[in-house]
Amino acid sequence: MRAVVYRGPFDVEVTEVPDATIEQPTDAVVRITTTNICGSDLHMYEGRTSVEEGTVFGHENMGVVEAVGGAVTRIKVGDRVSVPFNISCGTCRNCSQGWTSFCTSLNPTEGVDGAAYGYANMGPYPGGQAELLRVPFADVNLLELPPGSEHENDFTMLSDIFPTGWHGTVLARQQPGDDVVVFGAGPVGLMAAHSAMIRGAARVFVVDKEADRLALAGKIGATAIDFSAGDPVEQILDATDGRGTDCGVEAVGYQAHDPSGEEHPELVLDNLVKVVRTTGGIGVVGVYMPEDPGAATKDAQEGRIGFDYGTFFTKGQHMGTGQAPVKRYNRQLRDLIVAGRATPSFIVSHELSLDAAVDGYKHFDDRDHGWTKVLLRPGA
Known part of the structure; x- marks a missing residue:
């Protein structure tokens, strides 16, 4: 065959x-x-x-x-x-x-x-x-x-990818009427946004920098956030009168990178901690690996991602992870x-x-x- x-x-x-x-x-x-x-x-x-x-x-x-x-x-x-x-x-x-x-x-x-x-x-x-x-x-x-x-x-x-996107919203404990942010407008991120809309989200913000993917997010009624045009956290805080979202989905994974293309595996996790409100939820369905020899730092090569756990703890947030x-x-x-x-x-x-x-x-x-x-x- x-x-x-x-x-x-x-x-x-x-x-x-x-x-x-x-x-x-x-x-x-x-x-x-x-x-x-x-x-x-x-x-x-x-x-x-x-x-x-x-x-x-x-x-x-x-x-x-x-x-x-x-x-x-x-x-x-x-x-x-x-x-x-x-x-x-x-x-x-x-x-x-x-x-x-x-x-x-x-x-x-x-x-x-x-x-x-x-x-x-x-x-x-x-x-x-x-x-x-x-x-x-x-x-x-x-x-x-x-x-x-x-x-x-x-x-x-x-x-x-459809169950995985849905799983991201479940891990984040999304409720009807929530404001939801999805980082990553690849296929899984778009499925998470679609799922959030079906599950009764008030608003869904989708963060990416690729115009074609952001256009698809807009097609299903989500609000596109272009992180190459400015800090996505500030854009979403402005749109929510400083409150932030009720929950968020990480649909990027360990190869996250900034607008210049430089890898920062903790970048999306840090942004979610910042933009999700106190006591809010984060669902991580982007892939992370216990070993990544090609990573940008020694810790990341060993699967150790140094995200802002202190703020995560202080805000009383919760996080769910893993394959759907x-x-x-x-x-x-x-x-x-x-x-x-x-x-x-x-x-x-x-x-x-x-x-x-x-x-x-x-x-x-x-x-x-x-x-x-x-x-x-x-x-x-």
Whole structure:
């Protein structure tokens, strides 16, 4: 089968790899109809993780079930499905409590709970930027979708970024009527803004410097804050009469940088501490790593991010972090899409064949104007 394979920093290749097959009775094989390039993939693409050469990328996947193992009883051949990026056993302590993003059974990497497809330190599971994908524990992990092709571009967001954006607002403990700030207008940040609006925010401020991404934030009714035009904290404090927001979402991660392009991994966390009111909440869904050899400082290379914890404590704020447990949200988000209440496909900028993935990675990583969300079609 054809697949996107990592060869080294800034180097991916579309090539032939062995077909995904049933390996355990609880497996399914999904023929991929849409798979996305995620901002998290760019950390690996740039060589800023420990991902191994030869890894098949792709953790945002959907398609049609082509085969099932003998122990699979709920999922059937021909089902159209969304594949959560979390691979969960369904029975360990974390999974049974709804924390499928921290499954304790399926990742042999020492010190890391949680498994995923095609991602550094998340287990030996090839990704879905390919024609076929093996899905372990298919009855546990797969979400059925209405048959056909309707809502394809909306449903493809259910595997990761829509639930992740929603999770950011949950971690921040957003309530109806809140003013919310989202730092980062990449795909996850825009999904957090979309989620905040659906969940009843009074106002949503979205901070970025890319005009095309800020325009998309405005399209869904958010207030765009361009940090290249001035201190974003001051802009938001002015807009809220000095009160600040009730909560905020960090959707940037450990490669945060200032308008000049210089990296400051603590920058967004510091700004959130400043702009969120006393006792307010912060949800962190931007990726941070325990090790980052390419970081700007020695502490950051060891995963130590020196944000303004003193002010955070003094203001009585709370913070939630970590990868989204997709299964906690994806059924409800699917139904919001079907009902027309959620339209996450508004961020899609490019739909490419799988063979065009190399070009797609380059343009997306270069943050070229208009390259907001890239979908790959293995069958095209």
